[in-house]
Amino acid sequence: MTTHTMVSGGRELRSHIESLGSEAVELTVAARHEEAAGIISLTLRQADGRDLPAWRPGGHIDIATPAGLRQYSLCGDPSRADEWMVAVLDEPDGRGGSRWIHEHAFESSNLWASSPRDTFRFSPAESALLIAGGIGITPILPIAEDLAKNGARLRMLYTAREAGAHAFSGRCRALGGSELWASGSRGRIPLRQELEAAAPGMAIYCCGPDSLVDEATELANELGIGDRLRVERFSADVEAVRAGDSAFSVTMRRSGKDIVVPADVTLLERLGEEGAFVVSSCHAGICGSCETPLLSGRAEHRDQVLTDEEKAVGDCIFPCVSRALPGEHLVLDI
Structure with a gap:
């Protein structure tokens, strides 16, 4: 036993x-x-x-x-x-x-x-550039292995401060096109060079410290390939409540309750006050755990989970950080 x-x-x-x-x-x-x-x-x-x-x-x-x-x-x-x-x-x-x-x-x-949740939105590709920093290798490695298994051409850069500080180094080396980068002796990885060399249609994934993700995002947008970059963050500099925020009204469709969310309170906090159970974790708009269906009304999406296209569709909201746009009334499937 x-x-x-x-x-x-x-x-x-x-x-x-x-x-x-x-x-x-x-x-x-x-x-x-x-x-x-x-x-x-x-x-x-x-x-x-x-x-x-x-x-x-x-x-x-x-x-x-x-x-x-x-x-x-x-x-x-x-x-x-x-x-x-x-x-x-x-x-x-x-x-x-x-x-x-x-x-x-x-x-x-x-x-x-919890059950697994996917905010990286991995999809098959014929070629991919994968950039990982530190513990950021954890979502990148299964993506790289899946792509390689299906015949994709890969270029993977995995940076850590020192040689020998790379987790899963054996699995990384087994992938063709991977390079373990020691920033302590070689400096920062040449992101501009790598992104400029990315072939048309090449999928790009990045996960790691904010400095790495921010630089990759800025360069990709500058080079006009921001739509091909998918990132995941482990932290976020997000203000859930900001100066200038205003109160807004919400209908909780399942319970039939109409509530008001004050200017200095998050939607998640207000839902909790009404006894509505919403799984939540990061309280920073990065983990995706509090995703709530949005039936009507336009939201100010402050999360870093949804793409611009998904924000435009507007069928869900992350209440830990997001709110209603001024003058909007939100109806939630909760």
């Missing part, structure tokens, strides 16, 4: 497990490995032995920690229905979630997570 150990976390952990709602998945740590200095990988299986929900390259899950829900990209093999893999960077100066996982998640211990 196999026994599993619940990791410690007390009341705070239990409350965040409960916040996952009906999509909570109980997981067992099947294996733990050190992939690079400060980075561990966890192989996770469903505690009851059943197959796990399917996921696509670029997808991520929320893991409950005493510090809150934290997002981790799935970095294993999507064809494996029996296991997921995540990699966790130890961040002593972070918000506490990753530090707690490093200290408590060992083989046979249990974790609770």
